[in-house]
Amino acid sequence: MAAKKLTQSVVKALEPRLSDYVEWCGMLAGFGCRVRPTGSKSFIAQYRVGGRNSPTRKVTVGTYGKLTVEEAREAARAILAKAELGHDVAGDRAKQRAEMTVAQLCDEYLVDGCGHKKLSTIATDKGRIERHIKPLLGRKRVSEVKRADVEKFMRDVEKGKTAVDEKTGKYGRAIVTGGKGTATRTVRLLGGIFTYAVDRGYIETNPRLGVKVYADGKGERFLSGDELGKLGEAMREAEIDGLPWQLNEDAKAKHRPTNADSQRDMISPHAIAAIRLLLLTGCRAGEILNLKWQEVDFERGFLNLSDSKTGRKQVLISPPALQILADIPRIKGNSYVIAGEKPDKPRSDIKRPWKRITAHAGLDDLRLHDLRHSYASVGASAGMGLTIVGKLLGHASPATTARYSHFADDPLRLASNSISETISAAIGQNSKADNVVAIKSK
Incomplete structure (x- = not known):
């Protein structure tokens, strides 16, 4: 199918895709409009210098909105004419760019x-x-x-x-x-x-090549059952009675205890709810802190996130998580689930309450993101399979979920355990009586 002539209406109608693409002009060969996934559009000229076997060069003519299509076409026509005469505009620009800071x-x-x-x-x-x-x-x-x-x-x-x-x-x-x-x-x-x-041809080699960077050092921490209990108890105490206050002379007035008589520090119910939701959904902190009420589907049990690290996504949420959402105090005029102090703004972070709660629970080394790791490790340990765990977490690549493989029992081990537990129950040597299937007598 022949390309259409690029006009204002044609360019305006171009929709973004998952990756860059160019809509070429049917009137002037080598003139096109490049569309980014973000929706931004720019005009380009493409040509060769030195014959058919020479590589193609691209030059950005200008940005749509700053230039009209006709202005961009005339500018591209001039660049293409110079190329016919052996003048490499892209090469000249690359040399100039190499001298920029x-x-x-x-x-x-x-x-x-x-x-x-x-x-x-x-x-x-x-x-x-x-x-x-x-x-x-x-x-x-x-x-x-x-x-x-x-x-x-x-x-x-x-x-x-x-x-x-x-x-x-x-x-x-x-x-x-x-x-x-x-x-x-x-x-x-x-x-x-x-x-x-x-x-872009500004330089020939990347000076970053060969530079050995430091290891990220993101040691993964997973909560044990006992630690989950400690964290849960600390959150209940923080929400109901307040945590014992530790004097900090440098603390601002708003960070001093809300109940000075008993010297207890009450933690915001929104901060507590955020931590519980992180535990029960496996979401990232930003996804919960920026969650809006309109994105919560109570009827079907989903969070319809408009934005996340991997783009738009839907998060399946359990009845316990739904109950937490239902119990969160709603602030009039604030559309965010975890409401902040400013009108219609979310809470910016929960670092301070998190530090107070984990210190009281004796879990000072625990990070917020470790709650996501713990959610995944519980799922993998339960034999749910890494594919299921990855989908619950919203991982774009199976390789990302593979870090939890050491929690997942080998299928043969699961089968062996099931068989041996069934036989143990039949001979009266049962260590998990509530979780076995008895052998039926003939």
């Missing part, structure tokens, strides 16, 4: 190199760029950055050279830390930015 490259990457990423991921990338990459490498020219520079950058971030704790606005506070984990994740982002530069 790392800060300028980062700015371009956020506009043109993140089309495949979610908005929340782009926001995280922007934070790492502004807080770590620009302060340490921003002034260097892209062509000057070497492997040794990237290695030094990683060490500097790890040592905390970019760490900061400052107030942002009336309510916010920016706390930027160093450490090996931060250094590793930021270097990986930096590598992605330089990969973008290589793909």
Whole structure:
């Protein structure tokens, strides 16, 4: 089917897909509109210099909305005409870009190199760029950055050279830390930015190649049955009676005990509910904290999340989780399940109540994300199968769920246990009398 001539109406009607694609113009060969998964559109010109066997080159002409289709077509026509005369516009631009600073490259990457990423991921990338990459490498020219520079950058971030704790606005506070984990994740982002530069022809090799990053150090922690009991008891005490208050002279007034007479610190029912929901759903903290009432389907037992790490997803929730949701106090004018202090805003985090509860339970080393690991480990230990566990967690890849394989009993072991328990029950040597099937007498 012949391509249509690109017009304002044709470009406006182009819908985003899961990956980038180009709608080519049927009137001018080599002129097209590239559409990103985010919905952003830009005009491009594609050509060859040096004959049919030479590689194709692409040049971004401009952004839809800033240029009309006709303006972009005329600009593309000029680029294509120069290519016919042997003039490589893309090559000229690449040489110029190689002389731009790392800060300028980062700015371009956020506009043109993140089309495949979610908005929340782009926001995280922007934070790492502004807080770590620009302060340490921003002034260097892209062509000057070497492997040794990237290695030094990683060490500097790890040592905390970019760490900061400052107030942002009336309510916010920016706390930027160093450490090996931060250094590793930021270097990986930096590598992605330089990969973008290589793909665009700005530089020939990625200076991040060969740099050994620190191990993430994300040791996985799983709650035992006894620890689950301790955590549950601490939450009940925090909600009903309050936790014994420990004096902290630096604490703000709002963080001092709400009941000064008995010196007990009452924890918000919304914070308690958030922790219980994390335990009973296996959701990520952000998914629960940003959950809206309109996303809760009480009738069918689902959370219809509009956004998550893997995009839109539906979470199956159990009757105990539904009961927790039903018991959460609703705040008038606030559409969020875990309501925050500001009007129609969610609670930003539950770090403080979590720290208080886990300390009281004697589980100081427990992280919030470990609740998700524990949910998965219980499912795998119960013989549900990693495929089922992965679907409950919303994993996009089976490889992600494979970390819980050591909890899943081998099918042969499960069969062996079932047979031996049945025989043990028949001969009166039963250790699990309530969970066996008796052998029927003939």
